[in-house]
Amino acid sequence: MKYAFFPGCVSRGGCPELYPAALGVCERLGIELEIMEGASCTGAGVLQEKNQRLGDTLNARTFAMAEALGLPIMTICSTCQGVMSQAHKRLGDDLAYRGEINQVLAEEGLEYKGEVVVKHLLWILVEDIGLETLKGFITTPLAGLRVAPFYGCYIIRPTGALGFDEHPEREDSLERVIETLGADVVDFAGKTKCCGFPILTINERNSVDMVANHTIDAKGLGADAMVTPCPLCHLNLDGFQPKASAQRGIKIDLPILHLPQVLGLAMGMDPKSMGLSRHIVSTKKLLSRVAVSA
């Protein structure tokens, strides 16, 4: 099983713990990776505010690079996945548009033929590896741990671009993975809502209010941790949780784990190698419980 790995900006930037955790987990799962060092940022929906065609051209370039490698793309960020999926749909629906974009790519000797597959690690677990097979890799079941899922908008909406019709299992994939790792799912209304990150520097109070709502809700329902396939959600839910605490005047203290970290814990990987000591909300108490349950 081999993928062209699109790590995204944040896994080696603001969330430097995510990249090694993802590499470690993939190695254990027998996923071979060809890292796409020359691929650009997807635009994250921000660049698309100014110019969608420009964003689609950058993503078509990444798709063409993966096609040249003959590999499907693996992402580890809900935002990267969603923005690429949307570009993928537009370039698939409108062949004239794709033709125009290919003219720009031709100068670099690239052509996007429309055949690339783009999948988040979360979907790879469910669709390509399979949850039964995943079970076989688990050495430290997270029994007794109550984990709240938090998807990140772009991997859940709009469903039309994300292939939910062909893959209805994508809708609750995160819950199924949490269950497979032996943990209990804490279901809560906020799991598919916005973490607030995109407006953090524009309307901080609203952004932090969203962090407060989701973390307090999950905690109130008994969550020991929250897990997200999106590093941008992680940045806000973890990094701004102390502010959310102050804004509401209550202690929250809910560790926010990246998807590869929670996988790694269940596969017996060293927490330090996955950067679990780098979080703003301490994971110490949580880790002691994982060790105990092991």
Place this chain on the structure above:
Amino acid sequence: MEVTLNVKRFDPESESSHGYFQEYSLEVEDYQTVLDALIKVREEMDGSLALRCSCRAAICGSCSMRVNGHAKLACKTKIKDVATLDQRVTVEPMGNLPVVKDLVSDMKPFWDKIRAVQPWLQTNGPEPEEEYTAKNEAMLHLTGVMSCIMCGACVSDCTVLEVDKNFLGPAALAKSYRFVLDPRDESDNERLGRYSQYGGIWDCTRCMECVQVCPKGVAPMDRIMGLRDAAIVAGYTNNNGSRHTEAFTESVKHSGRVDELRLPLKTFGMFNFPALLRFLPVGLRAIRRGKMPPLIHKAIPGAKKVKRIFEKVEGTR
């Protein structure tokens, strides 16, 4: 099929102000909608159930409500498509709007926002003898946004309105897009200036809830993005939102990736000390944990090729 409707009840005259859920089990046909089922409940099982509907054909926009947690037109939603494996459907009133009774929402805050964007043609010159006309081609791209039936589904599920009632919201902003992009309207600058302030286009989180729940394909968030672009082009750039977009785009243009350290600095403005001070504790905490991007921002290999794409495509739409 036998289905159980789990319906949120609320009676303003009752002592318990929070409401409660009530279950109704009934037989429905495969072709029947949530609205058909609710009407059956009201007519045959419980005459006290309040709901609002009119056309029953997804035209009037009266029967928006939450079905299994998301806003939908009850008349356009078949029971068999939304029933859970144990044949249950949860029905609640819309979110982000006050409830009058049971499934009936008070639309006043919705209409107040629509009015606030002045949804009428504003022109400067003398009135024409007949009507204001526009070329077909100039209006074609607005047919999508003009399909809005004012049902309020987008407002119901807007994640920003959940935390800030001051936000103009997806429906009103989509409506305003329709006038900003209308070649006959001459108030574009005033409109864009107003929307560039707190509560306007830059407060949207781009969460796409509105795109997902709109029953008419209006894609309100995409219209808000269109307004952002129009506002930047019109020169309304002295705000965090447009500085963020510009800085993000510049960063990708020159290095192929986002410069996460400098992005907030450029968004606030290098000399906006109060804002920078506010973020300082978060930054210090991150540094202490080793949770930060490299100080020296490195370009991706072949960044020049990315820059060439920018130069080629930037001017086009």
